[in-house]
Amino acid sequence: MRGFARLLAVACWRESVTWWSLRSFLITLIVDQSVAPLLGLLVWTAAAPGAHGVTSYYLALAAVQLLTVSFEQHTFANAVYDGTFADTLVRPQPALLGAVATNLAIRFWYGVFGLPVVVAAAAATGALPRPAALLAAVPSLLLAMALRFCLTCGASFSAFWTQRAHGAVSLMETLLFLLGGMAAPLALLPGPGAAVGRLLPFWAALGAPAEVASGQADVLQVLPVQLGWLVVLVGAVALLWRRGLRRFAAVGG
Amino acid sequence: MHTLRILAALQSAALRRALAHRADFAFELVLAVVGGVSSLAALGAVYSRTRALGGWDPASAVVLLGTFQIVSGLRSALVEPNLAWFHQRLRDGRFDQVLTQPASSLLLATLGGCAPAALLQSAAGVLVVAGGVAAEPAPPSVAAVAVWLLLTASASAVMWATRTLVAAVGFWALGLALDSVYSATWQFGRYPVQLYRRPLDLVLTYALPVGLIATVPASALVRDASLLTAATALAATAALCALTAATWSRGLRRYTGATS
Numbered sequence: 001m002r003g004f005a006r007l008l009a010v011a012c013w014r015e016s017v018t019w020w021s022l023r024s025f026l027i028t029l030i031v032d033q034s035v036a037p038l039l040g041l042l043v044w045t046a047a048a049p050g051a052h053g054v055t056s057y058y059l060a061l062a063a064v065q066l067l068t069v070s071f072e073q074h075t076f077a078n079a080v081y082d083g084t085f086a087d088t089l090v091r092p093q094p095a096l097l098g099a100v101a102t103n104l105a106i107r108f109w110y111g112v113f114g115l116p117v118v119v120a121a122a123a124a125t126g127a128l129p130r131p132a133a134l135l136a137a138v139p140s141l142l143l144a145m146a147l148r149f150c151l152t153c154g155a156s157f158s159a160f161w162t163q164r165a166h167g168a169v170s171l172m173e174t175l176l177f178l179l180g181g182m183a184a185p186l187a188l189l190p191g192p193g194a195a196v197g198r199l200l201p202f203w204a205a206l207g208a209p210a211e212v213a214s215g216q217a218d219v220l221q222v223l224p225v226q227l228g229w230l231v232v233l234v235g236a237v238a239l240l241w242r243r244g245l246r247r248f249a250a251v252g253g
Numbered sequence: 254m255h256t257l258r259i260l261a262a263l264q265s266a267a268l269r270r271a272l273a274h275r276a277d278f279a280f281e282l283v284l285a286v287v288g289g290v291s292s293l294a295a296l297g298a299v300y301s302r303t304r305a306l307g308g309w310d311p312a313s314a315v316v317l318l319g320t321f322q323i324v325s326g327l328r329s330a331l332v333e334p335n336l337a338w339f340h341q342r343l344r345d346g347r348f349d350q351v352l353t354q355p356a357s358s359l360l361l362a363t364l365g366g367c368a369p370a371a372l373l374q375s376a377a378g379v380l381v382v383a384g385g386v387a388a389e390p391a392p393p394s395v396a397a398v399a400v401w402l403l404l405t406a407s408a409s410a411v412m413w414a415t416r417t418l419v420a421a422v423g424f425w426a427l428g429l430a431l432d433s434v435y436s437a438t439w440q441f442g443r444y445p446v447q448l449y450r451r452p453l454d455l456v457l458t459y460a461l462p463v464g465l466i467a468t469v470p471a472s473a474l475v476r477d478a479s480l481l482t483a484a485t486a487l488a489a490t491a492a493l494c495a496l497t498a499a500t501w502s503r504g505l506r507r508y509t510g511a512t513s
Contacts, residue, residue, distance in 0.1 A: 025430055032433035035440050046448050047303040164280050171284060174291050183295035190301035 181207020322378030424504030
């Protein structure tokens with residue numbers, strides 16, 4: 001375990017340095033990721049001006065979006081398609097180590113560049129979260145980070161079977177947008193949408209920590225849902241990984 | 254005419270290549286349907302809380318969303334396959350190949366390939382527009398439909414011109430990839446620009462012509478846009494296309510090639 005932690009730390013450092021050299025590109029990616037919460041904020045403040053906590057929710061959601069973003073369709077699926085994944089398999093280290101390290105490095109830089117802007121926006125609009133709510137949101141955020149990675153990774157594993165891994169991730173992102181609390185805060189969804197949405201993994205991976213941070217959900221009610229989905233998704237990802245590896249074949253050497 | 258024939262041949266080849274992968278086509282269909290339903294559901298959630306958004310009632314907003322999907326589908330099918338990560342082609346020399354071909358480099362580089370499956374998104378957009386129009390209290394006049402068609406074509410030209418301008422930045426700043434920023438700005442087009450507060454609405458109307466993508470064409474269909482508005486939109490489109498051609502030409506003069 002200690003050996004894995006050291007390997008991961010070294011891989012994270014290497015990836016962080018690599019991404020620092022791509023910082024102008026990183027900033028454009030951060031802008032791209034920030035637009036959906038910003039649009040949600042603009043639309044919902046216009047549609048429901050009296051709704052409580054919309055601004056604080058969407059600003060928290062922007063922070064969650066930046067810290068949970070995952071790009072395994074690029075880092076992992078593309079390696080399967082171009083065959084470089086075969087190199088990874090022969091190295092004496094876990095095959096997903098590179099993908100995990102890249103994921104953490106990107107999230108680190110997203111946080112470094114993006115969070116100050118979100119905090120400044122929250123301060124400017126008077127929507128800074130209460131420290132207690134912010135603290136309560138930390139475990140929920142950590143679980144959301146793991147859940148988002150599992151969702152994206154699972155969809156990216158479709159690269160073992162099809163050429164459409166990017167489409168599979170895009171489909172998952174669409175569901176995340178609609179049911180994860182991005183298109184609308186679940187509390188504002190009509191009919192049984194809110195109740196159903198709170199039982200799905202998409203909200204657990206995105207909207208849940210934002211609701212906790214903005215004081216709209218109790219962390220003790222959120223954590224069991226997130227933990228339950230984490231168990232299910234880790235199992236599903238492990239199963240897909242084992243089956244996918246058996247299917248993988250690469251030419252060259 | 255010669256260039257158009259070459260473009261038609263390239264598009265035809267791309268279409269035949271795409272049709273050979275029917276499963277991919279079926280998957281794109283699923284993506285288009287889920288994307289369309291998701292956008293409509295998001296709009297429905299918003300209108301469950303309000304009767305008008307930026308002065309647009311639900312049916313009009315559906316028309317706007319459909320128009321946005323039509324132009325977005327054209328962008329994904331005809332322009333993005335050519336211009337996505339264009340700066341990398343400038344950097345590694347793949348762009349040289351375009352320059353050696355006996356046709357306009359601007360058209361070949363920006364419209365030479367296509368991803369026909371993405372046109373399903375445009376088809377879904379047409380259905381959404383039809384649904385929105387059907388929900389309007391009165392059907393639009395023939396003239397309104399004609400102006401909408403004209404302005405949607407104009408919006409497609411604006412999309413091509415702005416996307417090409419963003420890609421052409423690579424001629425001056427090879428390390429600056431603005432693809433993601435363009436995609437981010439594009440998302441503002443799915444709602445009426447009147448929704449956004451000052452100064453954002455002014456920026457999205459005059460500085461970044463996001464309003465021309467869907468708000469102006471949809472206005473023509475559901476609000477009988479004035480002739481002045483339509484003429485202004487067409488003039489802006491023509492100016493943007495001319496600016497794009499001039500910028501491309503200047504950019505080409507700076508380009509020195511990356512291969513030997």
